Amino acid sequence: MEMKAFVAVVEAGSFVGGAQALALSNSVVSRLVADLERRLGVRLLQRTTRRLSLTREGEQFHLRCREVLASLEAAEAEAGAQAGQAIGLLRLNVPVSFGMHHLAPLWPQFMARHPQVTLEVTLADRVVDLVEEGYDLAVRIARLPNSSLVSRALTSTRLVLCASPEYLARHGTPQHPQDLAQHSVFAYTLLSTGEHWEFTGPEGPVSVRVQPRLRSNSGDTCTTAALAHQGLVMQPSFMVWPALCSGALVEVLPQYRGLTLGVHAVLPSRLQQTTRVRALVAFLVEAFQDAPWADPAGLAAASASMAATAGGTTTGA
Numbered sequence: 001m002e003m004k005a006f007v008a009v010v011e012a013g014s015f016v017g018g019a020q021a022l023a024l025s026n027s028v029v030s031r032l033v034a035d036l037e038r039r040l041g042v043r044l045l046q047r048t049t050r051r052l053s054l055t056r057e058g059e060q061f062h063l064r065c066r067e068v069l070a071s072l073e074a075a076e077a078e079a080g081a082q083a084g085q086a087i088g089l090l091r092l093n094v095p096v097s098f099g100m101h102h103l104a105p106l107w108p109q110f111m112a113r114h115p116q117v118t119l120e121v122t123l124a125d126r127v128v129d130l131v132e133e134g135y136d137l138a139v140r141i142a143r144l145p146n147s148s149l150v151s152r153a154l155t156s157t158r159l160v161l162c163a164s165p166e167y168l169a170r171h172g173t174p175q176h177p178q179d180l181a182q183h184s185v186f187a188y189t190l191l192s193t194g195e196h197w198e199f200t201g202p203e204g205p206v207s208v209r210v211q212p213r214l215r216s217n218s219g220d221t222c223t224t225a226a227l228a229h230q231g232l233v234m235q236p237s238f239m240v241w242p243a244l245c246s247g248a249l250v251e252v253l254p255q256y257r258g259l260t261l262g263v264h265a266v267l268p269s270r271l272q273q274t275t276r277v278r279a280l281v282a283f284l285v286e287a288f289q290d291a292p293w294a295d296p297a298g299l300a301a302a303s304a305s306m307a308a309t310a311g312g313t314t315t316g317a
Contacts, residue, residue, distance in 0.1 A: 005032035086276035087116040093138040155288040157236040159258030184231030186222035187212035199256035241293035
């Protein structure tokens with residue numbers, strides 16, 4: 001328990017955070033770490049009123065503790081696997097908007113199906129290092145480059161240019177992507193192509209540079225501005241699908257299609273896949289097989305790409 005307390009404090013960055021992660025009191029966690037330092041005869045943490053930092057000995061010991069705890073967890077998982085059960089902790093990283101709109105409703109279903117699995121779900125749009133940060137799985141929405149990671153296509157989504165009917169009635173409907181220069185647009189700042197919006201139209205690929213009136217690292221913020229009749233957005237179909245179905249937004253320039261992006265489950269290594277990881281991947285594949293906002297052509301292309309790359313085992317991001 002001393003090692004668990006030490007690792008929890010280091011990864012939380014505070015004794016308070018470590019105590020919360022372990023569901024223990026502050027005083028108990030402080031005592032466990034102090035007992036560990038006393039038993040080892042070295043100081044592992046430098047404590048100040050502002051922050052905690054690891055000593056050189058603490059850095060080395062932290063790495064070894066993580067290895068030991070991971071081995072113990074793997075042993076527990078293997079024991080559960082022999083009984084055909086998924087068991088243990090799954091640490092997941094998922095995109096913010098997709099995680100809120102489409103994954104959050106799934107976690108209770110997965111936990112009901114696998115009652116001995118515990119989930120730790122982090123929502124972030126940055127690309128995390130799965131190995132360094134200790135994640136078992138990430139969901140990524142992108143055109144994935146080749147890497148040493150393993151990925152499984154879950155579904156796909158297309159970037160859709162859209163606006164409210166009221167905005168278009170007031171300001172006119174663009175007839176070509178170049179016309180976006182005369183319109184208010186709202187841009188997602190983490191889009192891989194930046195402020196160059198790319199389309200495929202009757203004359204082939206078209207790229208236009210937009211001058212956003214609003215920039216945000218939240219796709220929901222951009223979409224909300226469009227729903228308020230203030231301009232155009234280009235957002236993934238998984239986000240704008242309900243508004244398109246209700247008529248609150250309409251697709252603009254449908255003859256010019258935005259990029260199709262794959263939605264992937266990304267794993268650190270095929271060799272390290274546990275029963276619980278395999279159970280989660282199978283669950284997500286099943287959950288998204290009939291997603292109404294998916295682009296079937298994009299999913300087929302993503303699956304074919306993976307199958308053609310090292311037997312479908314080494315594509316990732």
